[in-house]
Amino acid sequence: MFYSDYHIHSRFSGDCNEDLDEIIKKSIGLGLREIAITDHFEKDMINLSKEWDIDLNKYSEEILRLKEKYRKDIDIKLGLEVGIQYQTIDFFEKELKKYPLDFVIASSHGINRYDLSVGVLQEGKTRDEMQDLYFRTVLKNVENYKKFNVYGHLDFVTRYGGAKFRGMNIENHMDVIEKILKGLIDKGKGIEINTSGYRYGENRVYPDFDIIKKYFDLGGEIITIGSDSHRKDDITKDFKVAYEILEKLGVKYISSFEKMEPSFIKIK
Structure with a gap:
């Protein structure tokens, strides 16, 4: 039995149409005690369509309404996944103060206004050069x-650009990865x-085992x-692998968040 899923998207994300009530009912059916709804908040990306213009007032009001509605069955966390770029940091720092957030994932979906998924950033680069650019940006x-709790899918740069860019060269980038991890700590x-790596054909979690261990x-x-x-059917997908990783590393706790403050839940 899994305790929580802390990275779930709904219809408020530009790349998702899933109804929140259906997400919550599915989560309750899975026996989860907590979920964090972490819809995308992106800014200043080239060709970003209107579907990505999240209305944070409506979003937070809806999450808080559902939090109360289902409070006897599950603890719903008001979260966001913030697509950080250096030029948007001040904007996000100010904007997120307006909302009673429980949990924020910081992610690097774009660099210099270009979305990683489009392919422009990969043009003319080797796999190592692209990974170096990505990790130095992170x-x-x-x-x-400052306004976040965890860094999301820390090495998912390998997801985009095609077969040429698949596979992590961890040894070649461990110096900067270690600086990232020390900075977070x-x-x-x-x-x-993040277990989505299996669904995207990479046969691994993000980040790679060696980064989690480090x-x-x-x-x-x-x-x-x-x-x-x-999609609601992907909630807790491949979590068995994640828990096996933590067991192998001797980690006995996962984190829970309330109003941006962590607490620790013992893994059963």
């Missing part, structure tokens, strides 16, 4: 952004185990597990 974001931030070896404590589901 490091810059970690050093400068120093700021009291965590990472997530985070704990360096003294990290905060970790959530998220399906990154955009």
Whole structure:
């Protein structure tokens, strides 16, 4: 029995049409005690369509309404997944203060206004060059952004660009990855185990096992597990793998959040 899923998208995300009531009913049926709805909040991306213009007032009001409606059955967290770029940091820092958020995932979906999924950033680069650009961007974001709890799918750069860019060259980038992890730990931030890598054909979680291990070896404590589901049927998908990873590493707790503050739930 799994305790929580801390990365779930709904119809408020530009890439999802799933109804929130259906998400919640599915989660209750799975026996979850907590879920975090973490819809996308993106800004200043080239060719970003209107579907991505999330109305945070309506979004937060709806989550809070459902939190009360289902409070006897499940604890619903008001979350966001914020697509951080260096030029948008100040905007996000100010905007997120307006809402009673429980949990925020910081993610790097774009660099210099280009979405990673489009392919422009990969043009003319080798796999190592693309991964170097990505991780150095993440490091810059970690050093400068404050309003978040965990960094999302920390090495998912391999998802985009085709077969040429698949596969992590961890050894070649561990210096900057270690700086990222130390920066997160120093700021009291965590990472997530994101199981969507299996659904995207990479046969792994994000981040890779060696990065998760390094985070704990360096003294990290905060970790959530998220399906990154955009369909209710993907909630808790491949969580067995995530829990096996934590067991292998000797990790006995996962994190829970309330009003941006972590607590720790013992893994049964």
